[in-house]
Amino acid sequence: MIxxxxxxxxxxxxxxxxxxxxxxxRDHLQLTGTKYGCGEAYCGACVIHLDGEAVRACVTPVAxxxxxxxxxxxxxxxxxxxxxxxxxxxxxxxxxGYCQSGQIMSAAALLAEVPAPTDDQxxxxxxxxxxxxxxxxxxxxxxxxxxxxxx
Amino acid sequence: xxSARHPSPRRRPGLLGRFSKDLLALxxxxxxxxxxxxxxxxxxxxxxxxxxGEPLQPPSAFAAVADDAERSQAMxxxxxxxxxxxxxxxxHPSDDSPRQLDSSRMHVPRVTRGTKGxxxxxxxxxxxxxxxxxxxxxxxxxxxxxxxPIEMAWFGKTPREVCEQxxxxxxxxxxxxxxxxxxxxxxxxxxxxxxxxxxxxxxxxDQNTFADLIRAWLDTGAVCPPxxxxxxAAS
Numbered sequence: 001m002i003x004x005x006x007x008x009x010x011x012x013x014x015x016x017x018x019x020x021x022x023x024x025x026r027d028h029l030q031l032t033g034t035k036y037g038c039g040e041a042y043c044g045a046c047v048i049h050l051d052g053e054a055v056r057a058c059v060t061p062v063a064x065x066x067x068x069x070x071x072x073x074x075x076x077x078x079x080x081x082x083x084x085x086x087x088x089x090x091x092x093x094x095x096x097g098y099c100q101s102g103q104i105m106s107a108a109a110l111l112a113e114v115p116a117p118t119d120d121q122x123x124x125x126x127x128x129x130x131x132x133x134x135x136x137x138x139x140x141x142x143x144x145x146x147x148x149x150x151x
Numbered sequence: 152x153x154s155a156r157h158p159s160p161r162r163r164p165g166l167l168g169r170f171s172k173d174l175l176a177l178x179x180x181x182x183x184x185x186x187x188x189x190x191x192x193x194x195x196x197x198x199x200x201x202x203x204g205e206p207l208q209p210p211s212a213f214a215a216v217a218d219d220a221e222r223s224q225a226m227x228x229x230x231x232x233x234x235x236x237x238x239x240x241x242x243h244p245s246d247d248s249p250r251q252l253d254s255s256r257m258h259v260p261r262v263t264r265g266t267k268g269x270x271x272x273x274x275x276x277x278x279x280x281x282x283x284x285x286x287x288x289x290x291x292x293x294x295x296x297x298x299x300p301i302e303m304a305w306f307g308k309t310p311r312e313v314c315e316q317x318x319x320x321x322x323x324x325x326x327x328x329x330x331x332x333x334x335x336x337x338x339x340x341x342x343x344x345x346x347x348x349x350x351x352x353x354x355x356x357d358q359n360t361f362a363d364l365i366r367a368w369l370d371t372g373a374v375c376p377p378x379x380x381x382x383x384a385a386s
Binding site: 020124 | 259260261262263265271272273274275277278279281285286287288289290
């Protein structure tokens with residue numbers, strides 16, 4: 001049995017400790033906002049926060065979450081009003097939307113550490129999040145907007 | 152690819168419908184692969200060192216070389232088979248991005264060293280790399296997985312250049328001779344080179360033989376090989 005917190009709630013799961021955390025979140029805890037893209041850490045669709053740090057859930061064994069705080073897109077804010085989420089709406093960032101939960105979680109982790117990132121810092125931090133619709137310009141713009149809004 | 156042990160998580164029908172989501176699951180990794188292929192041509196000339204695969208020769212194998220300086224040079228050239236192997240130089244880059252695979256291609260995704268060598272904010276090395284190799288994915292891991300400091304860049308260097316760096320505390324992490332040997336013998340990230348997981352080629356020999364070579368090189372005057380020496384060429 002592996003115990004940890006997801007979006008502030010204590011959970012206990014009886015799964016293989018080597019199961020990817022993404023599998024556990026989606027199939028056992030029904031948190032399907034985090035997406036499965038490549039399963040090999042290339043695309044960033046599965047980015048979540050583990051104790052506040054962005055990690056790729058597809059290559060994180062669930063045992064690594066033991067005793068720690070997991071935050072998924074569902075728990076980034078109570079009402080979907082995290083500054084990054086607001087900026088995403090205001091800039092109409094998503095197109096198909098599949099990669100966007102991972103994009104938002106990476107952006108939130110960046111802004112938590114670098115409140116006013118430069119374009120270069122944004123590009124470096126978001127380099128691991130692939131968007132097949134090519135929304136990169138709007139993503140960068142939205143991160144700047146979120147940065148300004150969160151002060 | 153997801154393993155049979157942990158099949159891919161179920162995708163539940165949503166706004167896009169099951170077909171569209173399955174299609175996207177194919178397209179997203181395909182885009183990542185295309186991005187990776189696009190980067191291949193960007194790799195500067197550098198590592199591309201493929202080892203002979205012969206056993207790493209211990210210091211005793213060089214006993215017949217009577218001259219201390221020549222023996223020192225020869226032992227360093229042998230140790231350079233480890234130092235300049237892709238498993239080592241891929242994370243000792245001369246720029247801000249690691250390389251990967253035996254071909255030392257640019258790392259995919261295109262990560263950068265950040266301010267501390269452990270990645271950019273929101274994209275740390277530890278975002279993907281755990282403290283050990285994983286059974287269900289090719290992603291390698293070891294304790295304190297990170298890039299070597301830029302002053303310790305070895306990628307694209309010759310054995311002589313790396314030799315001079317190792318003797319310079321300003322470019323070897325501030326280590327004296329004993330600390331250098333200790334690092335080579337016991338550091339878990341160094342040790343990963345012999346147990347790289349997946350289908351990656353390990354560095355030759357074993358960690359103790361490698362550390363013994365460094366010790367013996369230091370004890371014989373730490374003489375660096377000529378500019379033209381290639382890894383292992385003096386053995």
